[in-house]
Amino acid sequence: MIEVEHLQKVYSTKGSLLNRSQVRAVRDVSFRIPEGGAISFIGESGCGKTTVGRILAGLEAPSAGIVRLDGVNIHQVAAGERRNLLRKIQLIHQDPYQALNPAYSIEQALSAPLRIMAKQKGDTARTWIRDRMEEVLTMVGLDPASVLYKYPHMLSGGQRQRIVIARALTVEPTVLVADEAVSMIDVSLRLGVLRLLRDLREKLNISLLFITHDVAAARYLGKGGRISVIYKGLIVEQGPTEGVISRPQHPYTQALLSAVPVLKGLERMGADRFILAKEMNAQSAAETGCLFADRCPFAQERCFSEAPTLIDGEYQYACHFPEVRQVAAVAME
Amino acid sequence: MSMRLPKTVLHNRSAKSNYRQSFWAFAWQTIVKKPGRLIGFIIILLFTFMGIFGPYLYPAQLPINPNAIYAPISWQYPLGADFEGTSNLALVITGARYVLFAAAMGAVFTVAFGTILGLCAGYFIGWTDSVIMRITDFILTIPSFPLLVVLSTVWNFGQPVAMGFVLGITGWGGLARAVRSQTMSLRERGFIEAARGLGLSPLYILFREILPNVGSYIAMNLLLSVTGSIYAEVGLFFLGVVPFQVNNWGVMLNLAVFSAGAMSSPQALPYLLSPMLAILILTLGIVLFLDALDEMFNPRLRGV
Amino acid sequence: MSAELKHKQATAPAVQVRGLNVVYATNQGDLPAVRQVDLDIEARKITGIIGESGSGKSTLVMAMMNAVGKPGQIVSGSVEVLGVGDMLSIDRERQRKARGKELGLVFQAAQNSLNPLRRIGHQVLDLGRSHDVKDLRDLLRKAKDLLTRLGMDADRVLASYQHELSGGMRQRVGIMFALILDAKIVILDEATTALDMLSQASVLEIVRELHKERGLTTILVTHDMGVVADMADRVVVMYGGEIVEEGPSEFVLSHPAHPYTQGLVRAIPRISGDIDRAVPLQGAPADLKTYLEPGCPFYQRCPVAMPKCQESRPTSLAVSQDRKVACFKVTDHD
Structure with missing residues (x-):
């Protein structure tokens, strides 16, 4: 609350x-x-x-x-x-293109916050990050296999905003x-x-x-x-x-x-x-x-x-x- | 609804490479796109080789020939010969190492100081920014060349690294300013705010989020400061304020003007012009190559 | 209805587009951005052209003015503008004069169309000079009248730079520029997109009033179904570089025929009625690859697609007096 x-x-x-x-x-x-x-x-x-x-x-x-x-x-x-x-408290920006670093793929964008979460949970298994990545992407209605290695400029505006939401969800x-x-x-x-x-x-x-x-x-x-x-x-x-x-x-x-x-x-x-x-x-x-x-x-x-x-x-x-x-x-x- | 994918799909390396060319493959592609860039690249490569392998091509003591003093340009002496009858070409090639190595070190130090201080000032703003910027102003106001002259009297520049370090210390001001202003505009961008919101550490944000986005600018400055460093160190040698320890282009210029009297006797002119020509060609190569850098570092242009 | 019909027969279309093809030259070859478009813009009506980014709607209107920017290129077709001739074949000078005098264009938020370094008043004079207006004083007076009509302090605006004006004001200045040379055909390209609801409503209200007062032919290009539904007499729906449906806006909204239009209408969140009637449209908008497919551009997102739709493109056919649809499901009756 x-x-x-x-x-x-x-x-x-x-x-x-x-x-x-x-x-x-x-x-x-x-x-x-x-x-x-x-x-x-x-x-x-x-x-x-x-x-x-x-x-x-x-x-x-x-x-x-x-x-x-x-x-x-x-x-x-x-x-x-x-x-x-x-x-x-996560902010979803108005412009999803601005909100994603153009230099990084979706995988890289999601893994940075997930590494912090993994450390916090003390769960250092490599697969945990992978699983969680898949989970949040599926949650926002994206197919992990088809977006994970893409770069922000390869996605449509709607997909980009979904990625931004997925990234926000990584930190629960x-x-x-x-x-x-x-x-x-x-x-x-x-x-x-x-x-x-x-x-x-x-x-x-x-x-x-x-x-x-x-x-x-x-x-x-x-x-x-x-x-x-x-x-x-x-x-x-x-x-x-x-x-x-x-x-x-x-x-x-x-x-x-x-x-x-x-x-x-x-x-x-x-x-x-x-x-x-x-x-x-x-x-x-x-x-x-x-x-x-x-x-x-x-x-x-x-x-x-x-x-x-x-x-x-x-x-x-x-x-x-x-x-x-x-x-x-x-x-x- | 939730679809479980086989792990192999995600771990497959080729799936990854489908979406991104390797940096090097893309860099090569941008270079060969325009002939100017390729020429620039080849020139830079040539000088690099010259710096590394140049001294090994000739005996440690270059042969002198009393019959060929100030020999004109010929097949045997493509750039003429000096006052001892030593080939100017050999002098240029063997003298490249010190100059280029010191220049490269100078560029590395300049860029390292400028980038780190600029990033910190632009990102942390507030008093960090004020302190760094006052130091920057201080560095920028002191005329760097006279400072170098003064420093060279107290410092021994036998080691190119030492020379590079001093060049770096006097030259980072402008770059720090530019990097700071770019960082300041980037820190307002959504993805930096998002990174802060996700609780990523400031170091991560600085070096992993911001730095790649000023990459092209920094690479450009790295190359430009190579030329700047060459001018500065050659200038120091030319003025004779640094003791001659090894043969290099600056020493050649000095000897050509002050010992051989190249300004008044035309026969010594090739001796003066050959190191100049080397500097000119290298500068040209760097300028031509700069054009490719912006494209090279733009992730949006990297093909699928 | 019959009155409208009579009116239609009495007036020739203000703009008549025939067989228009525009391609974009890319390193993957020429990609069609507007394909085989036939369109009549009725005089004195508001026509709404609706489509998503990449639907070709902006390219279409730029082609109407023969002002497609590089790397776009008009390949074939004709654009007959009433009182001007074929914009694509008359000489360049005449074309240039026509832009402004006959065809007025209002850009998005008018940001790019205003020079940031010159006062608005100076820019009015520049425009007058480039169109050989004899009486520049009169032009300034007109500008003042228009600005006052648009509800602004005319003297202050003429003395301002663009950055001193708010988004809504800038948009009104854009409208002033489009109308100052008495253009009868006005094209608003996403003119209200960057504005918030209140500014949008007041700008639209002004457009509506000026349209009536001056007897304009207004073309409203937008991605917002609401704007078209509120303003337009006729709506033209574009998808993947083609016109997929056109007709009187009320009927298109209440009885959309093309699956894309149906999806669009269903996906509008509304402020009355059951909220959960709004259903999202699936899939992603047409991109450059879609244009190269042999079938219907909407095939991949279409809920009622047939095998035939993947193989060949439906052409736009009349389904009633003033309604055209490009969909096999609608036009095939055998």
Whole structure:
């Protein structure tokens, strides 16, 4: 189980010595993923969702907040133990081509982490590494004999992403962080990779954090899980996946759902669908009111002066004037 | 669903080689692809042989011939003869060993210092980077040739390894900078982050993940610093700041100019020009060959 | 339906592609990238061309502009563009003029089409000069109007370099460049691929509006079935360098005929209905080796393949008034 409490990340941009501005990439994010559970972070680019994933994977240090893995605060243990702890949290990159060293074959890519695992287990039998290699490759739906000696550039995008997932599985993680894990893959192969991640979650009881801007993919992968809508580093709406998608309360969630293309011939457009024309302005630091107020089509005076807080409950949202709107497309038949 | 494969499939070596040509076979293929590369390769090979076997081709004491002092170019003296009537060609060939060996050692030290320090600075960033880079700046600001001159007065360069070491110490700055910047961009790449996430040791990441990806750059610099080292050491001998212990190209240049007066008497010109010609040809060979290196180290081009 | 039919008879196609073949010269010989393509792009309609990487969709539209980059090479065929002639046989200068004036192209995220070292305003002037526009002031005014129409601060954008603009803004600038010389045929090549959902939706909305306002013929090249389904009147499905299915998008989506289209539609995760209706497509996309096979390019992934499919290629045949499919299972009735 992974618990995150009041995570914050502030970057200071490189200006002149005197004029250093600060960017608050993550303002306040808390969530927990139970074993085998899933949570999807949705939001547009620049909303801070990727930073949350990188902090979890130990690639960046938070400015404030606590990350607990099975009850242990990962930032309060000795460096050696932290390496072992962080190994339990594996990040699946957006671009599988970047994530594999072009100089090494799949066999070489998998054997490096497996050697560490073999040492840890004290199981030094040569065949153990081999067997495990075959096992993880089969688990991700690849034929070991046909991919093992290939190089990353000889594989398709979908296969490469499966290799990246297989490599993550070699260290027996308990949490997978999938950052836009399918956006660089051919469409016909995307669903296959999403399906694989879902199966792994169920079969190996791995917790999954899925970071995406694609609501439909989040819905597919996060079946039975929760969804968090994040805007400018702040969670604006949170709740069970199906519920948030069918009954969104926050206008930003509604904007994201409206943006999903409607499949003419299979779906009807949602009655209240609206397209957000205004782009996110990272500089407009109206820190007093609701962060979304400057783009919100339903904003009222109060939104600019007073920041809404996340209300408690099964469904949480931070909006002064919540209202369910029918924005998601509806399946015909 | 899970399909058990016979072990033999995975352990079969030929299955492996199906997917990758050996490095050497591929390297040869890239060399013969363009005539320029092949010529460069042959030149380098020739000079290597000259360095290794050159001294064995002639007696330890080269024959002198009083009748052939400053002999012009002929079949007997393809590059003319020197002030004692010794064949210039023989002098060039026997003098190659010290020059080339010291140059090779110089290149190896340059690349070793530059690569290791550059990798560490680029990967560990923070204070490691600051310390290494300040030292690098220091090395880069000191004009290296005058430093060599100073060092040569306190150090005995009879051993080519010593000469190489000194050349390496003064020459690694530029390479370290370049390797550092490449490492810095590589460390942001997904596969390095993944390696860190998998808990692989920093040493493994540095030398097994990053190093192969700057391989072509390092190999290129290795060859380029060979020429750089040759210029530097020949320069030292030419100026006469290093005691002449063995015959070499730098000594030839020095004697040609300061003893034989090649600048004023045209008959001594072949004596001056023959070591120069050797350096010129070797440089040409290295430049021609450099072109092949980038391709050679690119794993994506290696055929199935 | 009948109104649409009447409309169709009244207007000639904006682009008419016949017998187009494009090959890529590699060290393994010439590999066909687009094979024997016949296609009519209806005027004033949005046509979506959908396919995966390597399906030949981008090569096809580049061939329409006669701008296939090396090592690609157009081997045979003709591309009749309304009001221009055959793009593949008219002289080079006329071709160059046609690109921009008649055919506007919007690249992916417009990253490569903008010069990073020149301000947008300068690039507008450069474009005007290369197309012999007399009144450059007027051109700048037009650029401003367009940018304002696209919802941007025109003066600021014209004075900016590309790196000062966000992805969505850059894409809009790309659209401005495609339209500034009053091109009537606009090709968007993966124009929204690199954008997130919100920017994509707003860019698509603008494309839809401009399409209507200016009476454009829009060609939308994408790998995203959702974008095509939302935007296009007609959809052209490409696989392995060939058109495997084409027809009105609503019908193709609700009743896909080719097994590949069926698989694609089934593999779209949706935001309504039963999630588990989505089924992944098996196998890997067509690669260069697939092109050399004598049979149907989809043979290896096809769930309903017959022995015949491995031996010969199905040709694209009309199955109804405005629908064509290249599949033996669909077109053979004996």
